[in-house]
Amino acid sequence: MPHKIFIDGEAGTTGLQIRERLQKRDDIQLIQLSDANRKDTNARKDAINSADAVILCLPDDAAREAAALCENPDTCIIDASTAFRVAEGWTYGFPEMTDGQREAIAASKRITNPGCHATGFIALVRPLAELGIIPPFFPITATSLSGYTGGGKSMIAEFESGQGHERVYATALAHKHLPEMQLYSGLENPPIFSPTVAKFPQGLIVEVPLHLWALPDEPDVEAIRSLLQAHYADERFVRVATAEESAAAKAVDADQFRDTNQLLIHVFGDDDMQTANLVAVFDNLGKGASGAAVQNLNLVLGVDESLGLI
Structure with missing residues (x-):
């Protein structure tokens, strides 16, 4: 039945x-x-x-x-x-x-x-916070680039009428996804989150940059990637790109997973500068x-x- x-x-x-x-x-x-x-x-x-x-x-x-x-x-x-x-x-x-x-x-x-933005943020931060790589008190910032369908009927009508334009929004830093981003990432304080909407319908990139030298164990880029790969090793819809894939990715397209439930994580970085950028790309209307x-x-x-x- x-x-x-x-x-x-x-x-x-x-x-x-x-x-x-x-x-x-x-x-x-x-x-x-x-x-x-x-x-x-x-x-x-x-x-x-x-x-x-x-x-x-x-x-x-x-x-x-x-x-x-x-x-x-x-x-x-x-x-x-x-x-x-x-x-x-x-x-x-x-x-x-x-x-x-x-x-x-x-x-x-x-x-x-x-929430769509929260999905990407939590996917990047939660596994590292659980392991203590990112301490609960650590200050986190995040940005996103999203298709306009995430803004509901009024924003869809605005962009599809030709009147919409790319812009940063939630400038008061009080985005509605912040409570879940904080709670389910295991952080003591909400991140500073700055989202951007652009002239494409579907797709989303969430980025979390990290100063690796400021983390307690000063992990290198490969250590971060390995930990995320281990966390998502058996998952069907969330995957972490290999070092070779990320090195070959000179750009990341926000709509590459349109109409799917897939989420791909890249770990970009520079060990000499001890910096990393964690990137999640997926469909805001899919995953x-x-x-x-x-x-x-x-x-x-x-x-x-x-x-x-x-």
Whole structure:
């Protein structure tokens, strides 16, 4: 019998991509509401409580309201908003983050999808923080270059009308992803994070530069790369480039993994100057949103984690 899945907010960018990944699968039965009922609270409540799993693709307040409509203890909710990312009782939906995270997701009924920028940042920092290479008190900075689809409907309309322009944003240094970036990286303080949006639809690069001489053990570039490679050695969707690959990469294209659930890490650096730049490149709508939601759904359903994903 197929699993019954309801995407609340399937008309949005993330919801559409999730639906596209699920609608071809014979193990999934999508519960879909008519246009007239999409915003009807009773219709949505019935759909939520009749589903095996619900994926919320809604603004934060609407996601909180939708989660409150769930009364069925067997219904699993996967939320793609910011609403529950650091909330007690919700499992962080980044399977590759640390030992046991995959199992925690599979056993949970309340899962919060990571933010796209947070996915790249945590992928770079968490393994090194766990090992003490990056101490919890260490000051971290990060930058990103993102496609405009990450900014929602208004930003998409702005860029697709030809009015959008490349720009740094979140200039007050209070980006909404900072709480999860700090918490799940194991840092005592939030990083200084400066994101940039550019004139391409999908793709994301997150960079974390490090002064290696300032770290307690003064690791070299190869040591950093080896530790990250060991952490992700058996992962299907997260990979660390070899030294040869990174040396050959004279540039990194933000959209090289468009429409996939892949995340590639480069470790660039100069041992003479004792500097390194950790770089994560992936699709902000793939591993950064819809792909991650489907990966988490697969874990909850107990099927192959990569089903419906590339």
